[in-house]
Amino acid sequence: MIPILQIDNLSKRYGSVQALKQLSLSVEPGSVYGLLGPNGSGKTTTLGIVLDVLHASSGSFQWFGEGLSPKTKRRIGAILETPNFYPYLSAYQNLQVVADVKGVSHQAIAPVLELVGLLNRKNSAFKGFSLGMKQRLALAAALINNPEVLVLDEPTNGLDPQGIAEVRELILNIAGQGKTIIIASHLLDEVEKVCTHVAVLQTGELRAAGPVSSILAKEDQVFIQVNGDESRAQSLLLNLPITLIKAERDQFTLSLSPGFTSADLNRAFFENGLVLSQLTVKKKSLEAQFLQLTNTRNT
Numbered sequence: 001m002i003p004i005l006q007i008d009n010l011s012k013r014y015g016s017v018q019a020l021k022q023l024s025l026s027v028e029p030g031s032v033y034g035l036l037g038p039n040g041s042g043k044t045t046t047l048g049i050v051l052d053v054l055h056a057s058s059g060s061f062q063w064f065g066e067g068l069s070p071k072t073k074r075r076i077g078a079i080l081e082t083p084n085f086y087p088y089l090s091a092y093q094n095l096q097v098v099a100d101v102k103g104v105s106h107q108a109i110a111p112v113l114e115l116v117g118l119l120n121r122k123n124s125a126f127k128g129f130s131l132g133m134k135q136r137l138a139l140a141a142a143l144i145n146n147p148e149v150l151v152l153d154e155p156t157n158g159l160d161p162q163g164i165a166e167v168r169e170l171i172l173n174i175a176g177q178g179k180t181i182i183i184a185s186h187l188l189d190e191v192e193k194v195c196t197h198v199a200v201l202q203t204g205e206l207r208a209a210g211p212v213s214s215i216l217a218k219e220d221q222v223f224i225q226v227n228g229d230e231s232r233a234q235s236l237l238l239n240l241p242i243t244l245i246k247a248e249r250d251q252f253t254l255s256l257s258p259g260f261t262s263a264d265l266n267r268a269f270f271e272n273g274l275v276l277s278q279l280t281v282k283k284k285s286l287e288a289q290f291l292q293l294t295n296t297r298n299t
């Protein structure tokens with residue numbers, strides 16, 4: 001399958017600041033892809049480059065397997081900054097302006113207002129909107145030409161808890177319609193709640209990337225391969241203090257309950273006459289490391 005976005009060895013230097021170092025990642029269709037990192041880790045720089053607002057120092061990227069062109073740009077909707085609308089125009093009138101700029105029929109306005117929950121406020125002036133409503137109107141504007149991908153930079157920044165919940169729910173709704181979404185966020189909690197995949201950035205370097213469930217796993221995960229009787233291994237595992245995450249022939253991924261170590265697991269197999277040909281522990285430390293980096297869970 002052709003990735004929605006493929007980034008290869010992207011680097012960016014601002015004078016003496018190396019903002020991005022050899023970043024490579026791939027966003028698959030239908031995913032909600034989080035770029036997670038503390039302030040200054042290079043998220044906005046990455047989005048700026050792939051949206052053609054900034055130039056990379058080196059490296060390349062492709063959208064839909066092609067270079068960026070007016071045609072590919074039309075397939076991407078983006079909100080990079082706090083949205084700017086005309087304060088005295090209504091939500092509907094502001095979207096008329098956006099529709100005209102993008103060459104879209106005004107018939108597209110009502111459905112996107114409905115999607116973001118602002119249809120009943122369509123005649124209210126923008127200046128009276130809460131920050132959450134302003135952000136939802138920005139999402140409506142980004143969606144008006146029905147793009148395949150939505151790119152959002154810190155979409156819940158500055159919102160109150162209710163606004164945050166509304167915008168996150170809306171993002172999930174939009175993803176549910178089959179759109180691919182790329183979100184930059186410094187909030188681990190946000191990425192866990194909204195994203196299917198994550199790339200963790202620190203000072204411009206990729207620390208880890210993959211499905212959220214494996215990258216931000218709560219427990220240490222242990223991968224084992226059994227030499228010999230797979231079904232006996234299965235039944236032994238059922239009687240041990242572990243949670244089975246994945247079983248594939250003679251290979252098992254599991255998490256250990258507190259107090260039960262990988263040495264205990266190895267001994268249990270040995271005592272039951274089964275030999276492990278491989279035992280690898282994937283530390284949960286990424287979450288711990290990330291929390292240390294950002295020093296917060298939800299600010």
Ligand SMILES: Nc1ncnc2c1ncn2[C@@H]1O[C@H](COP(=O)(O)OP(=O)(O)OP(=O)(O)O)[C@@H](O)[C@H]1O
Nearest residue numbers: 014017018019037038039040041042043044045046
């Ligand atoms: N125009 C610029 N000139 C010089 N340095 C810059 C410029 N823009 C960004 N930087 C630096 O590049 C690094 C990456 O910044 P970037 O804004 O991409 O990070 P970020 O993860 O998006 O953080 P934030 O959420 O704070 O925007 C930082 O060290 C930042 O200070």
